[in-house]
Amino acid sequence: MGWTKYQVILAVIMVVTGSLNTLTTKWADMLKAPGEDGVERKFNHPFLQSSTMFLGEAYCLLAFKIALFIQIYRQRQGNSLEESTITKGNQEFNPWIFLPPAVCDMVATSLMYIGLNLTFASSFQMLRGSVIVFVALLSIAFLERQVGWKQWTGIVHIVLGLFLVGLADIFVKPTGTSTDTNGIITGDLLIIMAQIITATQMVYEEKFVSSKDINPLQAVGWEGIFGFVILAILHIPFYYISVPPPFSSNSRSTLEDVPDAFVQMWNNKLIIVALLGTIVSIAFFNFAGISVTKELSATTRMVLDSVRTLVIWVVSLILSWQDFHPLQVVGFVFLLAGMCVYNDMLPSISSLRQRLQGNHNQEPLIESEDQP
Numbered sequence: 001m002g003w004t005k006y007q008v009i010l011a012v013i014m015v016v017t018g019s020l021n022t023l024t025t026k027w028a029d030m031l032k033a034p035g036e037d038g039v040e041r042k043f044n045h046p047f048l049q050s051s052t053m054f055l056g057e058a059y060c061l062l063a064f065k066i067a068l069f070i071q072i073y074r075q076r077q078g079n080s081l082e083e084s085t086i087t088k089g090n091q092e093f094n095p096w097i098f099l100p101p102a103v104c105d106m107v108a109t110s111l112m113y114i115g116l117n118l119t120f121a122s123s124f125q126m127l128r129g130s131v132i133v134f135v136a137l138l139s140i141a142f143l144e145r146q147v148g149w150k151q152w153t154g155i156v157h158i159v160l161g162l163f164l165v166g167l168a169d170i171f172v173k174p175t176g177t178s179t180d181t182n183g184i185i186t187g188d189l190l191i192i193m194a195q196i197i198t199a200t201q202m203v204y205e206e207k208f209v210s211s212k213d214i215n216p217l218q219a220v221g222w223e224g225i226f227g228f229v230i231l232a233i234l235h236i237p238f239y240y241i242s243v244p245p246p247f248s249s250n251s252r253s254t255l256e257d258v259p260d261a262f263v264q265m266w267n268n269k270l271i272i273v274a275l276l277g278t279i280v281s282i283a284f285f286n287f288a289g290i291s292v293t294k295e296l297s298a299t300t301r302m303v304l305d306s307v308r309t310l311v312i313w314v315v316s317l318i319l320s321w322q323d324f325h326p327l328q329v330v331g332f333v334f335l336l337a338g339m340c341v342y343n344d345m346l347p348s349i350s351s352l353r354q355r356l357q358g359n360h361n362q363e364p365l366i367e368s369e370d371q372p
Helices: 005-030 046-077 095-118 121-142 149-171 181-212 216-238 258-267 269-295 298-318 326-342 349-361
Strands: 032-034 040-042
Touching: 005 046, 005 095, 005 121, 005 269, 005 298, 032 258, 046 095, 046 216, 046 269, 095 121, 095 181, 095 216, 121 149, 121 181, 121 298, 121 326, 149 181, 149 326, 216 269, 258 269, 269 298, 298 326
Parallel strands: none
Antiparallel strands: 032 040
């Protein structure tokens, strides 16, 4: 059965906005503007960029409230009595259950954005695939889940793919990044470390949140609100914590310098455009991703996410943000194969054999006439 027009639109929105989210963030990292000290430098403000991402997630809650208001209004007018899929879910829950995953998301996102500032956009997206490995390991420990040989085979492929992607970053000329090869590898490691925290968030959500049947837009929105508020508070101590390069390149060499960021944004309006792109794209990406899971399947969402990785890589090459290296292609293939095997998306040998035997045993549609 083919996809409906609505499902195709959702898939396109997910791929486009998901790709734009990473690309606009990397674009902001590469833009230059004078800071508070008048020195022109790249926009290196990962914690502020994390705040914009959480702001985009918070808009998902606003979208949910608007959709809920429209639904209630239509029900009162007698136009619709059915509950919309966008607003479907449990409304009776304590929002504070989203505080722990929001903290995990905040730490992981901040680490990833620091890593993105140091490495390539395509490597950033590919290395995020390592979350499957850590989710599997944590699921064994905390969810008492059994991991079969297929899943372990997929994990081995993913680990090998990660190794090849990291190896490619060693050989690729540092184009489009603010550091040397050592900085690129540091960025890669930070991204992988962030996936451990992301996996912790996923396991927590599965153990404590999934059973409550909370609307996904609400879940994303509340995590966005908590993450934005916490980061806004943390910006104050970050302003006074000094860190060495390459983790900081602002005018005061601190962990984060929001006033310096606003000065750079004022001096280069394209930075504002890039940040707005991050906010809008993450909101639409979350909505489209949730809708794809509901309308199609989680497996389809994973496939589309892999397409997003390919789009980011191709665009990075076209824009000369990085040089081509064949190892990255091989690494991506191993990552994709590992994800497919882990999610049981590839048919087994026995099923292929049965299918071939079934086709072979089928009677011909038109029997041949006996020759005289």
